[in-house]
Amino acid sequence: MLTIGLTGGIGSGKSTVARYLGDLGALVWDADKIGHALYEPGAEAYGDLISTFGREILDPAGLVDRKKLGAIVFSDPQALVRLNKIMHPRMFERMRAMVARVRAEGERRSIVIEAAILIEANWQPLFDRIWLVVASREHVLERLARDRAMDRKRVEARIRAQLPDAERRMHATAVIENDGSLEDLLARTAALWRETVARGAGAD
16 A cells, blocks of 8 residues: 655656556556646646746647647746746645545555656655666667667757756665666566565555
8 A cells, every 4th residue: 555656767667667567556647647637727737837938838729738838948947947836746736635535435556656757846755665767878878769769969968957866766765777678677676566565565
């Protein structure tokens, strides 16, 4: 019955780990998708986004166009700070409420929330455990070139912009190394699941 925050940098393999944890019996949520729901008309962040960034972020149907919003915030660091101040606390509260609701409804599975910005957003209090997926720079570059056709320069820029793994490790209760094969990654994940969840918390 643990709540586990799963984090890691771009190309680390955290989404693969998240999917496999679902196969192993976890209830898995994606923080990005939870955040996107807050952009909807009538949702918690919608009005503040328009007040802060103007109606030019909307599409003709009145929905927040994330590409337009992204063009603003990723070209202006202060705009990104303003966006994060709007979104991060609301995402925390939405996730907290979701966890409380499913627990009240009798959900006994451990809950895993995949969140790339878990540490940066200060969401640690939401979780009983924080699992970090890490991979070497060269493996990240290789994976992203192969799987997403991203060139080295673009990937390097993304890596520089994110929190270093050394800092993430300071907050992690467990680290999943991903510099081997897919089979190695899944084996490490299964072992950690058994040790931390099945054995320690009586998970399904």
